[in-house]
Amino acid sequence: MRRRDWRAMVILLEAVGLGPVSQMPSIILDHGLLTALAERWHSESQCFRLPTGEMTVTIEDVWRILRVPMMGTLIEYSADAGLIRAACSALFDVDDIPHDGMTIALHECISDPTLHRGPLYIMSLISGFLLTDKTGTSFPRGLLPLVHGIFSGERYCWGQCILAHLYWDLHLITYH
Template identity: 30%
Template sequence: MESYRVLRGRVNSIGFQPDECLIPFLELAGFGSAALIRSFDLRYDLISALVERWHSETHTFHLPCGECTITLEDVAVQLGLPIDGNAVTGISSISRPATLCYELLGRSPSEGKFASLRLSWLKANFEYLPSTANEREVMQAVRTYIMHLIGGVLMKESNGSTVHLMHLPLLSNLHNTRSYSWGSVVLAMLYRELCRTTDPSAVDIGGCLILLQS
């Protein structure tokens, strides 16, 4: 009898809670419900069983009782993310990443070229908001928390604990951030990961696994 393949993932929680003063701005940006996610127990045996029943041709799970799938409505109801609006797109290669980070986050992990931010760096530098923080620093902390949500829960990569820098420019104006269909890209990435991991050689899985499991 062949051994059953159990996939693995890297990050399975946000790691820290946002300061209460950030909540109204997280709601403004469309991430208020997602910010309520604290920690969760992922069952990789269950997730692996779902992957075994995923058909890439139809994007559905084939179960004894029939076919089913995860829909945009599930994303909206369970995560509270916007599912209408502009497509979430970005530049894969940012020419001056340090300048962008200083402008929107107030600090940068490097002065050289880089394409992503480590979640551990975000947590170490922004977990605690000073009581004397001004409006600019609060906005920087909000952007940081959204980036941490994206990389740690909503669109996490299977091969590391980082978040791509391409999402950061979309957070420059929080009033406009909500106009993007974040729910659509979360679902699209989960579909992509489900299709990728149907390959028997795959050993890990990314995407919004809390949505997949629930």
Template identity: 30%
Template sequence: MTGPPSPLIEDYLQEAETRDANTFHLPCGECTITLEDVHLQLGLPVDGDAVTGSVHSVDWGAICYELLGVIPDNINGGRIEIAWLGDTFSEPDDDSTELKKIRYARSYILQIIGGYLMPDLSRNLVHLRWLLKLVDFRAASEFSWGSAVLATLYREMCGATRPNKAKIRGCLSLLQSWARFRFLFLHPRMDHPYTFSLITRQILY
């Protein structure tokens, strides 16, 4: 978190040593989203290496050409349009080369990261720093992606306490899903057990 803390979260910061450091204190109760919640709802790994790394002085065009095989027309501060990824990379078929399948997979993962897991305020741009983590899929699977998603969301929630803050980035669907099943006044009426459709789909396919 950058800048001085908002008075709304000063207590949260002062009690970080004795309480869960990921707790926000709201009029309707405490808000604590845990890594367990992230793993349950999104199916992301929460153990493993942290998703870190410097992105200074990087030739993003060269990175795109090496890992995606094509250079976008517009690279804005290391960000590219998610729509461009969808338009450029078609789903491979059985006759596609292994290289084409790998490039498509990188593109698809970037779309998930930028469009769902860690979207920015534009909701249509994704930073190419995530592409650097997809050079080796086996190595990428060892990262704690769940921790990165949760850290991004909490950083934005801290910043959202500023009065002039209108929008935040991050996985808001995680926050909304968590809130619906923790705060009774947001809880939907349901006559059947709730299942997390995203996880169910991943298990089935």
């Protein structure tokens, strides 16, 4: 991304409350630690049972670590094909993006990624850092209107969504 484009992206991310997240260094995961924590997760009480006692992740923890907005428009997954097509048109100048029903592959979004670095960067920030999945290379199709909203200056309520996503992933790990 050219320096001028990057400055505009930083200003946009600051305006919508995602500036601190965009400035965070990449994270190196300790898979052993993550496995140990997952093994100690109890879905019924939504806490980790550790030798020193029980611990849970709170909304305040999410805010202190990520500094994401706690107030704003609720984040919703849209199944409305019209909204998704409108977002595709606004972000990528196409009517629709190839998908497998639920997700789109980030590398298959558009023919020339250099023209659409901003939306792709935000999509990778969301799917690779805030609301991660196991692939790291796909993006939930129903969140395309969210990316369009970010480019329109919409401030979203990220903290609650991230915490709910974390709890859901821990629940899935426990039962699979």
